[in-house]
Amino acid sequence: MSIVFPGAALGAAAPAPVTPRGIPHRGGDVNPSAATLAARFPDAVLRHEVTWGDTTVWIAAPRARQLIQWLRDDAGERYDYLVDVTAVEHRDAMRPLEVVWHLRSLPFRRFLRLKAELDPAAALVAPSISAVYASADWLEREVFDMFGIRFEGHPDLRRILMWESYAEGHPLRKDFPLRGRFSRAEQLSQALAANPEARYSMEELSVADAFHELPEDMKRRLQQQARQVEGA
């Protein structure tokens, strides 16, 4: 089994990376991928910007999957490591929500931030890249859970940190109060009334013996392909 060395595509003569110093607030070295991406997808790449040394490229949200797939597969880019998928909502309610992808190219030692803007008034939808990177699976579920952004094409988009019957909304949205939407009394009564069976997803309940022991109504809902176990 061979060892994968980062920076392999740069050749042996490439200088070893050093701790950056004196990084400018705006401007500086642009990641060369920004230019190649704009040349390859002129209609999907909107603009780019360098902030504190990192290049951010704004792309059209519906094309995200295609662009990221290309960035991973192209021999001159090779972004083989998905660092993070997250989202940002600004305090200014007029500004759009941003989906943020952090990609790293180990062979070329590059780091690229992709951003797609979503109109908060419209349906929050972005394409899923879980078919490109398996690691996007949970990261996208977290963004869905926290921001309510739906990732189209995700195989199993359900809440991950909050429980499935959580009805207070998406906690990292700016209109979500720090203490939650429901009163403490309401939260407590809901917690006490929760059905332990609701802690299983329908997928799990369909396994083996557990299915036979289900109440009739749950079996019925399972046959109707319902994902939500307990009414919210």
Next chain:
Amino acid sequence: MATTRRTVEVALATPSLGANGAPQRTALAVGPKGEILAPDLPRGEEPDLGGDHMLINIGPQHPATHGVLRLVLELDGETVVRCIPHIGYLHCGFEKIGEYRQYNQIIPWTDREDYLNSMGNNVAFALSAERLFGVEITPRCTVLRVIAMELSRIISHLVWLGTTAIDIGAFTPFLWTFQERESVYNLWEAWVGARLTTSATRVGGMAADIPDGWLDGLKAFLRSMPKTLDEADRMLTKNGIWVGRTIGLGAMNAAEALDSGLSGPLLRASGVAYDVRKDVPYLDYETYDFDVPVGTRGDVYDRYLVRMEEMRQSVRILEQAVARLPEGPVNVDDPRLILPPKSKATSEMESMIHHFKLVMEGPRPPVGEVYVPVESPKGEKGYYLVSDGTSKPVRWRIRPPAFVNLSAIPRMVEGHLLSDVIAINASIDIVMGEIDR
């Protein structure tokens, strides 16, 4: 001959279903000497042992899940067919709370996510915030932070080693490693006054310089720790039980590991020599002489070897850091960020106003965003901070390495035996505080 037949209700491991749909129980007979006689089954009603899959829960309250992780396993006999992890039992909304806190007020929250590496998180957050503020820390602070990060790495790996050894059935290394860890906590206590929740850094420096004689304590630790490590090494590395229970388990090759987003010792055990300290250096790591251990099989045994070697390399880095620690100030000379000395704040009007404004309003970074990765004991950790020019971040995102590593657990355990799930889960080195945040 009359035998006393005591019947015992015993549920068979794989119960078959009776006519009423309930699991069938079979009465066992006990002979006169207390021996268990063969079950007295009616003809033609032998239990059906094959066929059905079983659903089993591990956790959320189970010591081998290292916290409140819940794994729902579908078993065919003892083989895992499918694994569905459930997380979120420890979710506290750190990222939400961070949006309501000034930058220095977020540092105590970083202690509490990956609590085995609290000092390392403090440093990681300070590095992100400093880039957002555009300040360069002093040389002494840089070296102190290297000491903090590498000591954190050692104690985090020591906890991993001890608890993993317990999971796999060796109790003694747990006591050795926890004794060594204790001496690091004594060092933390002497430095910042706290043991677990250190909150040691500030944006632009540290909460405190190290006290007199602190380096002697560190040197004593650097002498005793490798011996403990060697003892654990002798006990485990060539131990037949250890090797038999770890080798070949949860193996991921380099392509799978990159696809699954693994980082840290897991990624390196799979043969990818990616270490943030080497590839995206920070804190002048490129000037330290240390090696990055890399595995070839990517199984639990290789992850163990990689972590053992990483601790030795951390000792090397610490020795170099102790030798080069320069004199000088710890905090940057920047009144936008650093509080005036207490003696001045209580005696001079300007200093008092300055102190008041810094505490009540907090420092304000320019509009911008940063992501500064560091090599945490679990993998690539980074804080993504977005600022709109106010004293509180718009977004504080923790890139949690253990979260991404854990998301690959179905890929690692499926096809293995139930008992191996414990070893594989232990090898991921999860801290639920970081995963659930």
